[in-house]
Amino acid sequence: MSGRKIRNMEEFAEVSGVSRPTVSKYFHDPNSVRASTRQRIEAALEQHDYRPNIFAMNQNRKLTKNVGIVVPYLADPFFAEIARNIEERCIDAGYSPTLFSSHGSPELEVEILNSLRALKPAGVLLAPLGRVSDRGAVEAFCADVPTVLFDSLIEGVGAAFVGSDNPQFSHLIVEYLGRTGEPPCFFEMKKPANPNANKRRLGYIEAMEKMGHEPQVISVDGEGWAFEEIGRAGGIEAIQSGRFSTNTILCSNDRLAIGFLSACYHMGVKVGRDSDCDLRVAGQDDHPFSRFTCPPLTTIAQDYDSVSRRAVQVLFDTVESGTQDHSGEMVLFEGKLIMRESA
């Protein structure tokens, strides 16, 4: 960092000994200038730590390097993790990601999409709220901005969808539970916000029938994103009223299972696979906290890494090809059984 303060690209071009448009080209894509030129610019860059004004940059550019990342609920470590993962990939690809959380509110989700429009993003990675999302608003947005949906599908919307094969999750864990003990019943929220919950229920039923068992679905009251609380309250109620026809409980997701484990503890119900245990409990997602529950939670791990990698890749393919012909593409990743002590 030496003496003179650089105020704009003009001045920076001067000290680096090339013309302003060339500097502009360099910042747009360093490989678009000759190696010798690049070196001169980079040498100057080390002396003067100049950065182009992002507002001026974006003002006149058709396509910015901004990307939006929208998740439904950032206080859920699952989404925090996947957002972090995606964020990093975007940065590595030379984009500027901005992170948003809908906080479970459809109004806020629409609001975010609106302010996102103002950012003229090259593309958006959107994990919609799901059932409660304003379909029209999301659809309109996707028509304007290349958008890859992830985690939660809204049929027929967006350039592509990347997520998990939820029915497969249920098949996998039902098969495991059935093989190692009593077949499970299915514990879920009555009005799940997320469409994946429905797919998991259907997957459960299908898997049970395939194995010749009678499916039993237990739906508990509760709306919103306080899954643990819902799982706990619903669990206590279900245990008290003896609604389980089996000693094995498959929860729709890990957060619900965490709440359910809390209910079990509260009721003095011992969870685990030892002979002195009353219940086996399993979840789905491999939530970051699941390995620390008591007992540690048996679950199906989402392939975070593949989902985020693929979502980003599909988005940039779409953006950079300009074509929207990914339309309707749908990528689903399988889950992996994580055996812990709870089941």
Place this chain on the structure above:
Amino acid sequence: MSGRKIRNMEEFAEVSGVSRPTVSKYFHDPNSVRASTRQRIEAALEQHDYRPNIFAMNQNRKLTKNVGIVVPYLADPFFAEIARNIEERCIDAGYSPTLFSSHGSPELEVEILNSLRALKPAGVLLAPLGRVSDRGAVEAFCADVPTVLFDSLIEGVGAAFVGSDNPQFSHLIVEYLGRTGEPPCFFEMKKPANPNANKRRLGYIEAMEKMGHEPQVISVDGEGWAFEEIGRAGGIEAIQSGRFSTNTILCSNDRLAIGFLSACYHMGVKVGRDSDCDLRVAGQDDHPFSRFTCPPLTTIAQDYDSVSRRAVQVLFDTVESGTQDHSGEMVLFEGKLIMRESA
């Protein structure tokens, strides 16, 4: 929404029947134009849903309405919650918050501060990484941009600090534990990233001595932000080697306690305050998951709400007064004892 598409402020000024700079003033502050003018603009606004281009807006403005929110680790629901809280308050105050997470990396923290500079923010709310933060970089940033530090203090840096009274936390819980059973030992990481951890340890020691007990601090290996894992591994090791001189364990924070509870379960150690229990365990923070652990975790609740409210308020005071005379101001909020079953 009627016919003509509005492309810029010029065109919007035309349809609303006032000059463009007046429209500009209106968007800067609706009360800065005459009521009659305001009505004409707002009438046009309902017809044409025009929004000023944010890039053009910010390019030439000395002070934007942007604020940055930086937390050390967004995958920690505690920070996710407080970030959400702060975000909302900023929006309500008419600002545009942007959320960043350092993900535990000092390099990324500096990188964020740099890109934040490019956003010309009116102010920044920064929860620094703490011990590992690049003090020089943070200091330099704070000199340029009005910055309120929260959660984690870096001495002498920033326009103000808002956080929790950590020694008081420890006093409160030590007093409670001592009053209801054996006085606690203190369970912590050897190299805590966060300065609050040190204040809690000192608070613990002070409280113990005041009550006439011999403090015992157990520091376990581990660095970074995987607190649960560190608490679990360290807990298993400590239990195996019988390092506790008391049946009551006070953890430096809740996430560590969650890991420790997992260790207890793993080792067959029964936690709680009943007579048949082996250990009592308490945490500090009232982490969102603490009420769902088995047993539910007794802890000290941080006053999230007051911290975020005050941090935002102090920042906007600083920004809007223009003066930096909040310098060194320090606001600490007390914690509240949350009694649950673990202690």
Place this chain on the structure above:
DNA sequence: GATAAATCTTATCGCGCGTAAAATTATAAT
């Protein structure tokens, strides 16, 4: 070494808005 291709420089315009200064209008005071 001549020719073509790639790259760079010069020149100029426009983006959409902020902002200071000038001109106008409304309000108050005489």
Place this chain on the structure above:
DNA sequence: ATTATAATTTTACGCGCGATAAGATTTATC
């Protein structure tokens, strides 16, 4: 009604960069 004064609007210019065109220069090809 007239003038002083404040409030508001208009005029005029600039911000920092993207985009493009035409000409100058360098590099690659044979």
